[in-house]
Amino acid sequence: MVKMVVQMGDLVTVNYTLTYKDGVIFDSTRYKDPLVFRVGELAFIPGIEAHVMGMAVGQNKRVELHPSFSFGPHDPSLVHEYPIHMLDPLPKVGDRIVVTMRDGFKLKATVVELGDQTVTLDGNPEQAGKEMVLYLEILDLVKVGDEE
Structure with a gap:
C-alpha cells in the first residue's frame, strides 16, 4: 500500500x-x-x-x-528615538508597549533605552x-x- x-x-x-x-x-x-x-x-x-x-x-x-x-532579520530602520513625554506612564527598558502615533497608527515596540528627554523604541517583532x-x-x- x-x-x-x-x-x-x-x-x-x-x-x-x-x-x-x-x-x-x-x-x-x-x-x-x-x-x-x-x-x-x-x-x-x-x-x-x-x-x-x-x-x-x-x-x-x-x-x-x-x-x-x-x-x-532584525531591521535597524525600525529602531527610533522619540520624545519621552509621549509616554505616560513611563515604561521600563524591555517593556513591550503600544504607542499611538499622530496619524493614528498603533506601533507595537520594545523599549530599548530611556534617556532624560528621549526614549528609544524598537518596532521589530520580538521574534x-x-x-x-x-x-x-x-x-x-x-x-x-x-x-x-
Whole structure:
C-alpha cells in the first residue's frame, strides 16, 4: 500500500509548537484546536508549508528555522528615538508597549533605552532576528480533489 503524503493543494490538519532556540514556547496548538490549512494558501507560520510537504499522517518533524525563514532579520530602520513625554506612564527598558502615533497608527515596540528627554523604541517583532524551532505532527490529510 502506498502511503499518502502531503502535497500542494492538500488539506492538512497539524499540531505544531513553535519555540525559541532555548526551548521557550512562542506558540502551540497543543492546548487549543489544531491548525487546518490548505497547502499553498497559508502564510501564518513562515516556512510551515515547505516543511509539511512529503509528511504522512502520524509523522512528526523537528525543524530549526533561521530568522530569514521565520520572522525575518532584525531591521535597524525600525529602531527610533522619540520624545519621552509621549509616554505616560513611563515604561521600563524591555517593556513591550503600544504607542499611538499622530496619524493614528498603533506601533507595537520594545523599549530599548530611556534617556532624560528621549526614549528609544524598537518596532521589530520580538521574534525578529531569532532562530526558532518548529515541531510538527500531521494529524489528518485530505488529498486535493477528495474533499466532500
